[in-house]
Amino acid sequence: MASRSRLRLAAAGENPIPQSKSGGEGGTERKPEEARRREVTDLGGGSEVVHVPRFVAREAAWGWFDYLDKRIPWTRPTIRVFGRSAVQPRDTCYVADEGLTDLRYSGHQPHAHSWDEFPVLKDILKAVHEALPGSHFNSLLLNRYKTGSDYVSWHADDEPLYGPTPEIASVTLGCEREFLLRKKLTKSQASLGSGEVAPKRLKVSAPQQHSFLLKHGSLLVMRGYTQRDWQHSVPKRAKASSPRINLTFRRVL
Ligand SMILES: O=C(O)CCC(=O)C(=O)O
Numbered sequence: 322m323a324s325r326s327r328l329r330l331a332a333a334g335e336n337p338i339p340q341s342k343s344g345g346e347g348g349t350e351r352k353p354e355e356a357r358r359r360e361v362t363d364l365g366g367g368s369e370v371v372h373v374p375r376f377v378a379r380e381a382a383w384g385w386f387d388y389l390d391k392r393i394p395w396t397r398p399t400i401r402v403f404g405r406s407a408v409q410p411r412d413t414c415y416v417a418d419e420g421l422t423d424l425r426y427s428g429h430q431p432h433a434h435s436w437d438e439f440p441v442l443k444d445i446l447k448a449v450h451e452a453l454p455g456s457h458f459n460s461l462l463l464n465r466y467k468t469g470s471d472y473v474s475w476h477a478d479d480e481p482l483y484g485p486t487p488e489i490a491s492v493t494l495g496c497e498r499e500f501l502l503r504k505k506l507t508k509s510q511a512s513l514g515s516g517e518v519a520p521k522r523l524k525v526s527a528p529q530q531h532s533f534l535l536k537h538g539s540l541l542v543m544r545g546y547t548q549r550d551w552q553h554s555v556p557k558r559a560k561a562s563s564p565r566i567n568l569t570f571r572r573v574l
């Protein structure tokens with residue numbers, strides 16, 4: 322379902338988007354107004370998503386993809402989901418400022434690599450900071466979805482170490498994939514749905530949902546109470562025939 326509440330396209334020049342040095346060759350250069358296009362979706366209740374479809378020029382984005390695909394020490398850890406052990410359905414790697422080793426999710430504590438090991442990540446971080454004035458990301462979770470069978474299931478990045486209103490900036494390289502957001506159910510909605518409180522025939526309306534097609538070189542930012550009130554996922558997609566690398570920049574408080 323397409324997002325219905327795209328509120329406004331930010332005025333050109335409102336926020337600077339970096340131009341790539343290598344984007345000018347081979348007809349890959351973006352028109353300035355296209356490079357600055359950002360769609361702001363107000364999710365309500367103080368939650369917001371910003372989508373910058375052409376955050377970085379195609380050629381530069383492929384340069385980043387090739388480097389990360391080859392150089393990142395990808396692992397596929399065993400995690401715990403609903404009390405069961407399972408191999409995570411995508412490759413991953415964690416990079417963070419010195420001393421930020423506390424990330425733990427699904428019973429797994431990833432090793433924190435240093436930014437110094439991967440100079441390209443410093444360039445990408447710089448570009449993200451320039452696009453999002455006032456942001457100070459200090460950690461990065463990378464994901465690689467090798468085929469359309471790799472995915473991330475419904476979750477929120479609501480770990481306390483990110484604080485109550487984290488800004489999370491997500492860069493997509495390679496194969497485009499669908500990114501879904503759905504509103505978390507309130508306790509009373511959840512119990513209605515389970516049939517514990519009300520008879521089953523009492524219909525519970527479907528949660529609000531938004532979908533974004535995240536293309537090569539795009540940036541998606543989740544802000545405000547998005548992690549508290551919404552969940553997101555990247556579902557399996559049979560048609561996705563090539564790998565996708567995703568970088569989510571976060572700030573550990
Ligand atoms: O791959 C994506 O677009 C999302 C990844 C994600 O949600 C996460 O790493 O927490």
Ligand SMILES: [Fe+2]
Nearest residue numbers: 476477478553
């Ligand atoms: Fe996430």
